[in-house]
Amino acid sequence: MKTTADLRRGCFIALMFAVVLFILIPEYVPRPAFIPGFAPPPDMWPRVVSASGMVLGLFEVMVALLERRAPHGPRTPLAAWLRMHAGELWRFFLAAVALMIFLLLIPLLGFLVASILIGLASFALAGGWKYRFWMLGMATFLPLALYFIFKHFINTPFPHGSLFKALGMG
Amino acid sequence: MWHDVVLAMQAVATVNNFLAMGAGIWAGVIIGAIPGMTGTMAVTLALPFTFYMEPVTSLLLLVALYKGSTYGGSISAILIKTPGTASAACTVLDGFPLAQQGKAGKALNMALVSSCIGDFVSNLSLIFCAAPLAYLALKVGPPEYFMLMAFALTMVAGISGDSLLLGIVSACFGLLLATVGEDMYGSYRFAMTDNMMNGLSVAPVLIGLFALPELLKLIVFGDTKKGELMAMGEDRLTLKEVRGSLKSIFRGSFIGCILGAMPGVGPAAAAFFSYGEARRTSPNGANFGKGELEGIAASESANNGCCGSTMIPLLALGVPGDVITGVMLGAFMIQGLTPGPLLFQNNIHEVYMLLIGMMCSSVFLFGAGKVTAKFFSYISRIPLALLTPSVLLLCVFGIYSISSDPFDVTVLIVMGVVGFIMMLLNIPAAPFLIAFILGPMFEDNLRRSLAISHGSANIFFQSVISWIFFVLIILFLGVTARREWQSFRAGKATDSSSAKKTGVAQ
Numbered sequence: 135m136k137t138t139a140d141l142r143r144g145c146f147i148a149l150m151f152a153v154v155l156f157i158l159i160p161e162y163v164p165r166p167a168f169i170p171g172f173a174p175p176p177d178m179w180p181r182v183v184s185a186s187g188m189v190l191g192l193f194e195v196m197v198a199l200l201e202r203r204a205p206h207g208p209r210t211p212l213a214a215w216l217r218m219h220a221g222e223l224w225r226f227f228l229a230a231v232a233l234m235i236f237l238l239l240i241p242l243l244g245f246l247v248a249s250i251l252i253g254l255a256s257f258a259l260a261g262g263w264k265y266r267f268w269m270l271g272m273a274t275f276l277p278l279a280l281y282f283i284f285k286h287f288i289n290t291p292f293p294h295g296s297l298f299k300a301l302g303m304g
Numbered sequence: 305m306w307h308d309v310v311l312a313m314q315a316v317a318t319v320n321n322f323l324a325m326g327a328g329i330w331a332g333v334i335i336g337a338i339p340g341m342t343g344t345m346a347v348t349l350a351l352p353f354t355f356y357m358e359p360v361t362s363l364l365l366l367v368a369l370y371k372g373s374t375y376g377g378s379i380s381a382i383l384i385k386t387p388g389t390a391s392a393a394c395t396v397l398d399g400f401p402l403a404q405q406g407k408a409g410k411a412l413n414m415a416l417v418s419s420c421i422g423d424f425v426s427n428l429s430l431i432f433c434a435a436p437l438a439y440l441a442l443k444v445g446p447p448e449y450f451m452l453m454a455f456a457l458t459m460v461a462g463i464s465g466d467s468l469l470l471g472i473v474s475a476c477f478g479l480l481l482a483t484v485g486e487d488m489y490g491s492y493r494f495a496m497t498d499n500m501m502n503g504l505s506v507a508p509v510l511i512g513l514f515a516l517p518e519l520l521k522l523i524v525f526g527d528t529k530k531g532e533l534m535a536m537g538e539d540r541l542t543l544k545e546v547r548g549s550l551k552s553i554f555r556g557s558f559i560g561c562i563l564g565a566m567p568g569v570g571p572a573a574a575a576f577f578s579y580g581e582a583r584r585t586s587p588n589g590a591n592f593g594k595g596e597l598e599g600i601a602a603s604e605s606a607n608n609g610c611c612g613s614t615m616i617p618l619l620a621l622g623v624p625g626d627v628i629t630g631v632m633l634g635a636f637m638i639q640g641l642t643p644g645p646l647l648f649q650n651n652i653h654e655v656y657m658l659l660i661g662m663m664c665s666s667v668f669l670f671g672a673g674k675v676t677a678k679f680f681s682y683i684s685r686i687p688l689a690l691l692t693p694s695v696l697l698l699c700v701f702g703i704y705s706i707s708s709d710p711f712d713v714t715v716l717i718v719m720g721v722v723g724f725i726m727m728l729l730n731i732p733a734a735p736f737l738i739a740f741i742l743g744p745m746f747e748d749n750l751r752r753s754l755a756i757s758h759g760s761a762n763i764f765f766q767s768v769i770s771w772i773f774f775v776l777i778i779l780f781l782g783v784t785a786r787r788e789w790q791s792f793r794a795g796k797a798t799d800s801s802s803a804k805k806t807g808v809a810q
Contacts, residue, residue: 143729147473154480163493173755176491179747180483187476190469222524226724229523233717240710249697256693259523268690276694280701290705 140198148191155184229259244295249277312656320358321661324365329668332372333676336392337380343373344507347631359639360654364661366635370628371423371611371669374571378415378604379676382408386515386695390506390741391571391607393514393734394579394599401595413541414597415604416673418553422605424666425557426564426612430619431659446752447763451773453746456573458777459580461735462784471735474726478736481509482743488751499711508703508716509740513733515699516720519692521727541597549601552582556602560609565616571607572738578606584783608669612662618643619655 163177216223236252243251253273262269284290328350335346346369354362377392382399395415402411444452457479461471484494485503495501556578563574582602583592592599618629636643641651648655703716723733739746757763764770 139730143731146729147731151476151480158494162496164491166489166491173489174751174759176487176489176493179750180480180493183476183479183483187473187480190473190476194469194473226520226524229520230721233721237710237714237717240713245704249700252700253693253697256519256523256696257690260519260693261522261526261689262693265687265690272690272694276697277701280697284701284705288705291708292704293710 138198140201141195144191144194144196144198146191147194148188151184151187151191155181155188159184225259229256232256232259240293240295242295242297244298245292246277246281247295249281250274253277308652309656309660312653312660315653316360316657316660316664318361320361321364322664324357324361325368325661325665325668326672328365328368329372329665330672330676332369332374333376333379333669333672334372335369336373336376337676343370343377344628344631346370346373347628354635354638359641360657360661362635362639363632363658364665366632367611367615367658367662368665368668370632371608371665372672374608374611375416375419375423375604375669375673376676377607378419378600379412382411382415382600384691384695385518390510390737391575391610392603393572393737394575394603394607396514397579397593397603398596398599401593402597402600405595407595410541410545410597411600412673414545414549414600416670417541417546418549418556418601418605419608419673420666420670421553422557422560422607422609423611423669424663425554425605426561426609427659427662427666428612429561429565430612430615430662444769445767446749446756448767448769448773450746450749450753451764451770451777453742453749455773455777455780456577457735457739457742457746458780460573460576460738462580462780466730466788468781468784468788470731474731474733475735475739477726477731478739479743479746481736482740483747488748497711499709503744504715504740505707505712506741507706508712509719510737511699511703512716512719513723513726513737515695516717517723517727517733519696520720520724522688522692524724545597548588549598552578552586552598552602553605555581556605557609560606560611561613563606564610564613570614570741571610572741574606574610575603576734576738578602578609615662619647619658 159177159180163180165175165177232252232255236248236255239248239251242248250273253276254269257269257273281292285292331350332343332346336343347366350365350369354365357365374391377387377390378395378399381387381392381395382403385396385400385403387393387396399408399411399415402408457475458472461475462468481504484500486492486495486501492501556574559578559581560571560574563577564571579592579599579602582598583589586592586596586598588596588598614629615632618633633643641647641654699716700713703712704710706712726733726736753763754761765774
């Protein structure tokens with residue numbers, strides 16, 4: 135099946151709202167046993183919003199199917215589209231993994247070290263290699279400066295990291 | 305009365321007060337300009353320092369921080385396409401395209417002039433119209449509020465991006481995200497982890513949605529834009545340009561005054577409303593979103609137009625209109641002052657001092673804006689490959705320091721990825737954010753109205769105010785849909801004629 139940008143987007147929107155409507159709301163929005171007065175139940179509003187979103191997504195799909203041409207780009211089979219954008223998808227995957235690792239490293243290495251590491255990773259991924267000296271300097275000194283300012287002037291309690299604590303350095 | 309005013313003027317004219325105003329405005333502009341640091345954060349962080357100050361000095365410091373940060377958001381919005389505050393989200397639409405055209409200085413000057421005029425008009429509204437406007441805002445009940453919010457959201461959805469449908473989809477995502485946490489009757493929704501029981505904070509969602517997608521874009525697609533595009537370039541505003549935007553500036557100022565006086569609506573909605581009106585009525589409406597000075601004038605005058613008037617319900621009724629005035633309410637209490645009708649009877653001297661000080665701060669805003677914008681423009685000389693990851697670090701530290709909760713950093717990063725996917729799908733982020741901010745009030749007013757009417761939707765059509773907003777919504781939807789249909793037809797006609805010329809069969 136040929137797919138277009140509009141069709142993909144419509145499917146994505148409808149799917150997202152459908153997941154919320156049919157999976158997340160029944161699971162995570164419990165109805166209380168007693169509702170005071172004539173107040174609508176807590177799941178009323180999320181259901182209205184997600185159903186509206188799903189209908190809009192399906193409308194986008196319908197419009198994309200009815201249109202004889204793709205207004206936002208040429209018709210490209212999904213497999214070809216994936217091949218065409220393999221490099222970009224790979225870089226997006228790397229960035230997402232780096233950010234996820236940063237979140238996992240905060241409790242382990244502490245906020246400062248994790249920030250220096252994500253700084254280095256993001257500078258490197260964003261093409262900072264051209265300015266290697268600046269990249270290393272900024273990735274190290276910017277987190278240090280921010281850490282100092284927030285810790286000493288605003289008294290932000292930054293986590294030190296369980297690894298350093300275990301080593302007796304925390 | 306005049307004797308009291310003269311006495312208050314003498315009392316305001318002290319070194320301490322001027323220092324507080326100057327430092328507050330300047331710090332506010334810088335904090336507002338740094339992505340990841342919001343006006344709320346600036347005011348909240350300054351609160352402990354006000355313990356040691358005179359009552360009026362401390363309040364002037366907080367007001368100055370608020371005003372400065374509201375303007376400061378526009379600097380980063382124009383120079384690095386990252387609004388420092390939610391209210392500057394609209395300024396990005398025309399500010400950044402102007403910066404790309406080498407007219408960042410012009411855009412910054414227009415933002416400053418409009419902000420100062422909006423701020424000045426707003427202060428006047430606070431002085432002269434406090435009581436009547438507060439009375440009007442008090443008359444608005446849940447059904448009218450619901451219709452007002454629906455109107456604001458429809459406007460935002462319609463004016464952001466190219467498609468009304470995608471704007472509404474984006475707003476639906478925002479409304480849905482706003483339901484996370486405890487609802488008005490104590491039920492927990494989508495509380496997948498303990499951290500989600502209190503809902504998601506605005507700051508990480510705002511910063512994640514607007515700042516991080518730029519970094520991801522840079523990583524995924526490479527450095528396609530060059531640093532010089534964001535240089536200050538032309539910075540002198542011509543008289544013709546100012547005159548051409550005056551109508552939008554004053555209209556924006558009045559919109560800011562009225563919406564700012566309504567608790568909860570705030571500068572972000574005012575900026576979008578004003579921008580939409582300017583786009584609709586301006587002869588240059590077609591240029592909006594492509595780098596139109598009038599667009600910046602409309603949004604900046606409206607968001608700063610809220611700064612004074614948002615104090616109206618706080619001073620006259622003791623009701624804070626937003627988070628910042630909520631913090632200010634705390635500052636009043638700390639200083640032994642109780643905002644509300646009694647404040648005007650028991651502490652009229654302090655009220656006059658505050659009002660006069662606020663007028664002076666408009667002048668300070670102009671000076672601080674001039675200095676800081678140039679200082680901040682040095683950022684444009686830094687290559688994007690170094691600047692954008694630095695923004696990530698600023699955001700991460702700024703967000704963590706608000707609540708000292710790593711969960712907020714997680715929200716920041718998740719929202720960054722969501723914002724990037726929305727960018728790829730051409731779904732505008734602004735309606736998402738405004739819906740997220742207005743969402744809880746939108747739902748509360750809907751549920752309150754339905755509870756009052758025993759579930760009948762007729763309650764939304766029982767007052768003149770509700771009908772006015774309903775008609776405005778229908779009109780706006782109709783006009784926007786018609787405009788989109790016409791541009792679609794025009795695009796189709798152009799395509800088919802060019803296809804005929806080249807002999808390509810459709």
